[in-house]
Amino acid sequence: MVKRLQGKSAIITGGASGMGAAEARAFAAEGAHVTIADIASGEALAEELGARFHPLDVTDADQWQSLVAAAEEAYGSVDILVNNAGIVTWGGVADLDEAAFRRVLEVNTVGTFLGMQAVTPAMERASGGSIINIGSTSAFVGGPRAVAYTASKWAVRGMTKAAALELAPKGIRVNAVHPGVIQTPMSAAAGDRTSGTPPLGRLGTPADVAAVVVHLASDESAFTTGADHVVDGGRIAGHP
Template identity: 45%
Template structure:
């Protein structure tokens, strides 16, 4: 059963072939959104678009490296030419690097910042003219619980996700009277391929799961549901907020 909460809306989702991105795309399609799916994984992207269309949805795929301003311009041109409008931007593309301060390589630092932080800014910059023209638009940026609290590791990742949190807030203030809401989602430990190496460990070697009061990893679909709320009109008075979906991890 679907409620068509995004009926008629056009949504651009980056990182669309990842665990959270794909779950979000499939949920948005079921809720009536017309989709522009963006990722660097061309074959997986095409397969996702076919899967959505085979189940009655509408999806266009664009190959996009979110760290490239030129590729962002091309993606937005596709949105404009295909649909003429944009209601929702979901910045879901992201990569992780686990070392701490001293062990992080400079090239790894630069790549994480380019994708997670710069990519989010480039996406909002490129999409904002269409979003502002819409007058009732939503941006959902993907941060992390590691954009809220420290872990003693993943220095580049944490720096990038903390930046996404405050970038979202400053954009929310800037565009609050221009018809664009901007919020961030902060997943905890979610069972996706990006952290499979952690999920494959056992017992006390899974400290974040042990510290999560619900004592389990979350599902990508549970993050997609949070994305749906922020994308739709039910959250019409929500901007500049942090929606934490972490099983209670940051509650103590």
């Protein structure tokens, strides 16, 4: 049986842990050539999966160019990008430090933009591709003391739609996945800020998100672009 991502070359940012690591495992299981990109060490996971690790600060355009060139040289193409890397800083309008606000936007929003920009020429050379931007349910609703994170994820959602329209004629699809509260180190560090059980009765797992990302990376979603895919157990559907 042919695997869903057989032979495709994928870059996953923030791929060393959490949702990114789950995506890397799912992609490798589906036959993809995976490049794990992260500011943290990902060599052990790459060795486990038979993948490649490339260090990356997503806010650095030159590092993006190096990453894409290395992946294209290793595998002959770049077919998939998962813009997964992200950070959260808690604080409200009245007290959040300006530098902290800017840092969240640099990583979550500018980093996503730079990734899309960097892979577009390679995907054109491959006659198409799939970009999946990891947003958040914070791209739909506001949250107290999360002004920077909320702003960054609304921006990611909007950029996804603009990029989808621009890149469609090149055969490049751009979609967004918006997780709710997922059991990762980042959500654990947030503590009671992310408390409460969604209508489906449990918190999400990285594997829940990875399954949707695999679908959007594969040819199963060939007619899907510019779309929002919420993975939150029904949390933002309405008041139960």
